[in-house]
Amino acid sequence: MENVLITGGTSGIGYALARVFAANKYNVIIVSSNYENLKIAQQKLQEEFPVTITIMEQDLSQLKAAEKLYNNIQAEKIDIDILVNNAGYGLVGRTEEIDFYGDENMMILNMISLVELCKLFLPNMYEKQRGKILNVSSTGAFQPGPFTSTYFASKAFVLSYSKAIRFEAQKRGIQVCTLCPGATKTNFFVREGTKTPRISMSAEKVAEYAYRQLIKNKSIFIPGFINRAMQVFPTNIKMFSIARMKKE
Numbered sequence: 092m093e094n095v096l097i098t099g100g101t102s103g104i105g106y107a108l109a110r111v112f113a114a115n116k117y118n119v120i121i122v123s124s125n126y127e128n129l130k131i132a133q134q135k136l137q138e139e140f141p142v143t144i145t146i147m148e149q150d151l152s153q154l155k156a157a158e159k160l161y162n163n164i165q166a167e168k169i170d171i172d173i174l175v176n177n178a179g180y181g182l183v184g185r186t187e188e189i190d191f192y193g194d195e196n197m198m199i200l201n202m203i204s205l206v207e208l209c210k211l212f213l214p215n216m217y218e219k220q221r222g223k224i225l226n227v228s229s230t231g232a233f234q235p236g237p238f239t240s241t242y243f244a245s246k247a248f249v250l251s252y253s254k255a256i257r258f259e260a261q262k263r264g265i266q267v268c269t270l271c272p273g274a275t276k277t278n279f280f281v282r283e284g285t286k287t288p289r290i291s292m293s294a295e296k297v298a299e300y301a302y303r304q305l306i307k308n309k310s311i312f313i314p315g316f317i318n319r320a321m322q323v324f325p326t327n328i329k330m331f332s333i334a335r336m337k338k339e
């Protein structure tokens with residue numbers, strides 16, 4: 092059985108992805124910063140699917156956290172076939188109003204830990220000549236986000252980085268794919284302190300779509316026709332609409 096490591100696998104898109112992988116007979120290792128959340132998710136998944144669900148508590152918003160997680164995986168002798176870098180959150184406000192260290196932690200989680208996990212797991216994948224990485228970006232990657240500036244910029248970074256390493260990895264038989272969800276009904280907006288948009292997709296639909304595209308080795312995938320269609324709007328229009336949503 093193959094093993095998939097999912098960061099942020101306790102809720103929302105990450106949990107829905109854990110369900111889809113478990114349903115497709117993968118052993119799943121879920122990572123989050125909260126042990127209680129991990130135990131609950133593990134129990135629910137274990138009740139539903141006859142695969143091994145392993146939990147690892149790691150706050151990935153701290154420097155060196157990626158290395159600690161990698162070392163724990165190595166210590167447990169788990170061979171990772173698919174790495175899903177999903178953990179992430181957003182912060183809203185004018186840039187100088189967003190808490191200085193809170194923003195720093197978010198940028199570490201959304202970018203630095205993601206990059207470091209790719210750098211740590213890719214050599215093992217190259218050695219085996221087999222493996223996949225799925226990085227979770229956002230439709231926020233396609234234009235700047237006023238009043239959520241660092242979050243949108245972090246997702247643009249994820250998209251650019253993932254496209255670059257896909258180029259590097261594809262000749263060596265390793266897949267790197269990027270999921271760019273639009274608004275999705277998860278804890279994301281609750282944590283951010285904004286209203287969940289009415290047009291939001293369910294995390295289950297996003298995860299099922301993402302799994303299918305990953306298996307087909309698509310480079311970048313946006314779940315939902317409306318989310319794909321919205322990308323043809325001019326950048327300025329999209330920025331006005333984001334500013335309105337985030338300021339409310």
Ligand SMILES: NC(=O)c1ccc[n+]([C@@H]2O[C@H](COP(=O)([O-])OP(=O)(O)OC[C@H]3O[C@@H](n4cnc5c(N)ncnc54)[C@H](OP(=O)(O)O)[C@@H]3O)[C@@H](O)[C@H]2O)c1
Binds near residue numbers: 150230
């Ligand atoms: N929902 C949307 O509209 C939307 C749209 C585009 C992209 N995305 C992206 O989708 C990804 C998943 O978000 P979601 O919408 O599913 O939100 P969510 O329900 O809040 O899930 C976030 C996950 O990340 C984990 N996490 C948060 N902080 C962490 C930390 N410091 N260390 C390790 N894990 C941490 C959370 O677990 P714990 O709290 O237990 O640590 C949880 O499992 C994110 O990268 C987000 O940016 C979401």
